[in-house]
Amino acid sequence: MTDSNTPVLIQLDRRMTLRWIAASIAAGQLAACGEKFGAKDDWLAPAPLTGNGYGKDPNLQEPVVPWPLTMTKAELAATAALADLILPADGDAPSASKVGVPAFINEWVSAPYPDQQEQRALIIPGLAWLDKEAAKRGGQTFAQLKLDDQKKIADDIAFKDKVKPGYEQPAKFFARMRALTMGAYYTTPEGWKVIGYPGNTPVASGPYPGPTPEALAHIKNVIEGKGLKMNPVENGPL
């Protein structure tokens, strides 16, 4: 089970530079609210969050998330299970929950900004829907379903051309969670490694080296394959 209050999850997510404020208190306080607005009635938007963002002059070197994290234990458990279904471990690549995606999604849906609040209105009821759907299909919660049974639910909502009739809203929820999970995942150092992004790293000295010989040979091949020419870049006198 995943729980926003367990220190292990926070450690897994981020180097301790980004601090969360009052997370444990808020998660407790808002649990009732989540159930009231989420679990009973599908797609009933949760109460909007009010509160302050980080302001127009935040500390850039020691960032702080000033808003309380609001997801309940049940919501976090469903989030973790779904995130790992979207991006499971694969060879050397860690799973989504291993790099802290659920905690990030909690940070995201708890942010008091309009975009995040709009997504919260889709995501919180969606997580409740997942558990309800799991119960309908013989499980207790989505997180407790066997992987194959989780996949059966996903197969109804994860493919834009094959959405099960009547499941349009869950499909919308899934697409949002997929985009958020992927965004959260590929912005971690582990995610960079998976796609090979080596950037935001200073070049040790001298000019920018440009594409590698391999990259140059590849693009030359592509260009010539189109019947075009890879002419040298014109460099006029300085």
Place this chain on the structure above:
Amino acid sequence: MVLTVDDPHDVVVVGSGAGGAMAAYVLTKAGASVLMLEAGRDYNPEDAPMLNLSHDAPLRGAGTPDKEFGYYDCTVDGGWNIPGEPYTSAEGSKFIWWRNRLLGGRTNHWARNSFRMGPYDFKPFTRDGHGVDWPVSYEEMAPWYDKTEKLVGVYGNNLDLENHPKASPGVLHTPPKFRVPELYVKAGGDALGIPVVPARRAVLMKDMDTRKACYFASPCGRGCGIGAAFQTTTSLIPWAKATGKLTLQTGAMVYEVMMAADGKKASGVRYIDKATGAHKEAKGRVVILAASTGETARMLLNTKPNGRSEGLSNSSGQVGRNLMDTVGSSLSAYFPDLEGRPVYNEDGAQGLHAYIPFWDYKNVQAGKTTFTRGYHMEIGGGFGEPGIGGFGGYDGYGSDLRSQVKKKYGARFGFTQRGEMIPNANCYMEIDPEKKDKFGIPVARFHWAWSEHELNQVTHFQNAVKALVDKLGGTITSTIEKPVDAISTGGEIIHEVGTCRMGATAKDSVVNSHGKSWDVDNLYLTDGSVFASKAHKNPTITILTLSMRNSEHIAERMRKHEI
């Protein structure tokens, strides 16, 4: 109202961005004592979060209403909306206004694109009968561009391109090598007769003075603590301070120009000290406004000498008129042939290494196009740092999803239009008759409407991108909207200029060719407000150049005791 008076200086400069900092630099070097007033807070470039990870920022650094361009963007207490400092758009108009309340202003985060205006750009009326000519020619400006670019540090090179002038030998830094998307677009461009050439940007490719060469990491918009990407806080302002002649006052919200008892000369400015709320006067022999196109015009319109309702320096009625911004639109494309291409560090100097300068002058001049002025195209994308918002276009889940990501990474990039706008009577700013900001200063109200010149230019851009993408076997992934929907909102490109245009006569312009007010002999403007037209070229390098030229002129007049 309690007024305290600052010690008099030779020159009072309002604003610390491109126009203000250059003026302060030139005039302190010339021996004048300068008081620089900045509405924002002080800034230490060492605070720039250059190598910090988006991963370490709230919401992975995503833009929010607090920081619209992202958590690490070097805009402080600013953006499209500042609490307590509103502006308004007239009914039926929409204009948005980016402000940065920080020492150095918007130079801390600009794209650093530095394209010189050319001969056509200074004489647009002569060329096509629209708008007005500048009272200066490219030939007069060329040596000043050289001096400015040499001081600033600009990469690029010198090719034979119509209306895109060369710099003198030894001015430019060697541009960085093209990256794969730029080489690919060039191959398409070469086949279609569309030039794809090295861009010019104010980013150092070699160490200069106190600044270091670019190390090819860190988005320039975060601010450049090593001084490679030009901003006044790592260059002109510290250099002016080093003369011992600069006094800097941050948190100073200037609201009007103060006139001498004779009512003819400016004697300084009045401002609100934001820390205490006190109203203060700053006195000087010369007053230079460089507070930005919107703020400078606002100060003039809010100054009512002898109760004159039209404001100061407005005998022509042109203050606030002729508001222009760059024409913007964009399209993204996907290139299947680039799927799975070899990954390497494609960050480079972050911004443009290559761009497409306007190439179709002949057809425009022959009347074969439905628009009148040119644009350039910027190319962006490739193997960039993944962003939290960049994962909308996927399907399915699991290991198949992972393969989609690997395949698509680096196969998508976009084209951006940056075009010239012709000034029109529907685009202007004035003072809102009712609304005041939290300081009690009447706010700006904007009027905006694009004309067919700009809308038809968007169509030309869309067709050119279609041709390029088609040649390269790609598909355009964004919706190709009607120009009226595709075009940027007024102000959105943050190139607003023209509210106090310069001209040859006092009848139809606010300042002369040296930025001197026609009405007030010791009042100068050195920001983008003085532009007589808005070429497609990004305005900052021209603001810097005009400010250098005109500040030298001010120094000369001060030496002669004319002012």
